[in-house]
Amino acid sequence: MAVYTDITDEELAGFLAGYDLGAATAFKGIAEGVENSNFLLETEAGRFILTVYERRVRPEELPYFLGLMSWLADHDFPSARPVPDREGRTLNTLRGKPAAIAEFMHGLSVRRPTVAHCRAAGGGLARLHEAAADYPGRRVNDLGQPAWAPMFARLHDEAENLKPGLAAVIDRDLAHFEAHWPRDLPGGAIHADLFPDNVFFQGDAFAAAIDFYFACDGAYAYDLAIMLNAWCFEPDGSFNATAAAAMLAGYQAVRPLSAAERSALPILAHGAAMRFFLTRLNDWRATPAGALVKPKDPLEYERKLAVHREGLVL
Amino acid sequence: MAVYTDITDEELAGFLAGYDLGAATAFKGIAEGVENSNFLLETEAGRFILTVYERRVRPEELPYFLGLMSWLADHDFPSARPVPDREGRTLNTLRGKPAAIAEFMHGLSVRRPTVAHCRAAGGGLARLHEAAADYPGRRVNDLGQPAWAPMFARLHDEAENLKPGLAAVIDRDLAHFEAHWPRDLPGGAIHADLFPDNVFFQGDAFAAAIDFYFACDGAYAYDLAIMLNAWCFEPDGSFNATAAAAMLAGYQAVRPLSAAERSALPILAHGAAMRFFLTRLNDWRATPAGALVKPKDPLEYERKLAVHREGLVL
Helix, strand or coil: CCCCCCCCHHHHHHHHCCCCCCCEEEEEEECCCCCCEEEEEEECCEEEEEEECCCCCCHHHHHHHHHHHHHHHHCCCCECCECCCCCCCCCEEECCEEEEEEECCCEECCCCCCHHHHHHHHHHHHHHHHHCCCCCCCCCCCCCHHHHHHHHHCCHHHHHHHCCCHHHHHHHHHHHHHHHCCCCCCEEEECCCCCHHHEEEECCEEEEECCCCCCEEEEHHHHHHHHHHHHCECCCCCECHHHHHHHHHHHHCCCCCCHHHHHHHHHHHHHHHHHHHHHHHHHHHHCCCCCCCCCCCHHHHHHHHHHHHHCCCC | CCCCCCCCHHHHHHHHCCCCCCCEEEEEEECCCCCCEEEEEEECCEEEEEEECCCCCCHHHHHHHHHHHHHHHHCCCCECCECCCCCCCCCEEECCEEEEEEECCCEECCCCCCHHHHHHHHHHHHHHHHHCCCCCCCCCCCCCHHHHHHHHHCCHHHHHHHCCCHHHHHHHHHHHHHHHCCCCCCEEEECCCCCHHHEEEECCEEEEECCCCCCEEEEHHHHHHHHHHHHCECCCCCECHHHHHHHHHHHHHHCCCCHHHHHHHHHHHHHHHHHHHHHHHHHHHHCCCCCCCCCCCHHHHHHHHHHHHHCCCC
């Protein structure tokens, strides 16, 4: 939940004057997105989401993200289409911060995905990969495998505080990735953060993907590995192989995986768990006590790392 | 901003099964209402607000509030109509808490009301009073004048902490109210909390009143006095007599005030400032450091009290 920036009716009216959307008829801050402020915006022209970009998102990267969202919407993928202003710009400024208006997407995210949701979400990811295949934008994944060892070098103490002995175990993982990380898998633009709260369903059907602010160039199978971690673990920490099989089947019904991609999935999922463990550990450390937004518990991903060390059966 | 209760898709589906609204097609927590959790709920039947009642609202009082909202909607006043379930109940339970679905109301609240907004809001309040005139529900105002002295008896130290010498000044105010509070003014159901964030406009026109959870029996002119305090002070603490005159004119265009009501307005506004000063002082004291919801500053109303001691020219 997050609304960091407070927008007055006058500021909103001034902002909307640059668009061809008529006057606002409703405007409400919504509890969606941890990094940005999001508002339900209804105007005479329809319903939209207004996003004000806060910390973490770099303004110079927004054209890549907004461009990808437009591209996907143009290529038959259900992504919120950014709305251009009267001068054709999708990126503007509100209260001195970058801001954009995008279509309102229908659907509900699910808290505890069923096997059917996992199948549909896998299919949605494959559709995303195919729709984005020729997107001309480029963005290096600054949270990819080469970044992990330097990140962890600053987090040894936090890992030890979390669990004595953990730092050495993580260091062994990182050496393993450095030696064995697959580097020639098929790829292109990936979402890189397609957690359940970033997917909307209508019933069991995939209805939309949102929150493209970690999208980047990467291996398609790595994107799928991120989803296996995010969708196919039970609350008790066990891996749900039925859900994972459904997710892979859903993906492959749209885009079959190569033998190399399939055999790389266990190390990719192990590495994907490392990426989220490291950023959560970093956020955990950086968050002052009593902060408004509670950081996500790094231990959830520490447990997933432990499962991956045993080897996934996929 | 507040979403205290987290609702899963499964809980929502179970809740909606009791209603004749079809399946949910969108569901988002919204940052509206300080006391309750509110959600934008879109179903196959339309758009609604789902409210889960949290602290402060007493469940046994909800039938009065929901009944008043229904009554107003039935009597041509723009209030969100509570939606009955299949068994005709507007009040239900979600995650063990009282919950209700009401119509989605269009419009925007304004941060800094103009004179035109004050005129329209005054007219809206008079319409509310007239529409509610025959509402059969009864609720004593537990934050009315008789409650203030007992409340303040527990807050002496906090007042002194806020401003040395303040407790004696407040005690003199309270004695003045006890001796001079007008007790025979015309009244009925009043909103009792019609601050700018509880009013929606479309352009300059009054579009809706929301958040009836302080509504009670009371003098109509006291309701107007609450609004004079909430709408007609500048950020620098000065009273905007032009805005106040417009508000009174807007009110009287619908429901003329009697001579007794008009002459009572200064003491009613002084007392209304006391009511909000006392509850804010109490909330200020009761809120632990680092709490998620920052209490409103009691000093804003302490300054309004000082203005009222000089006497309002209305």
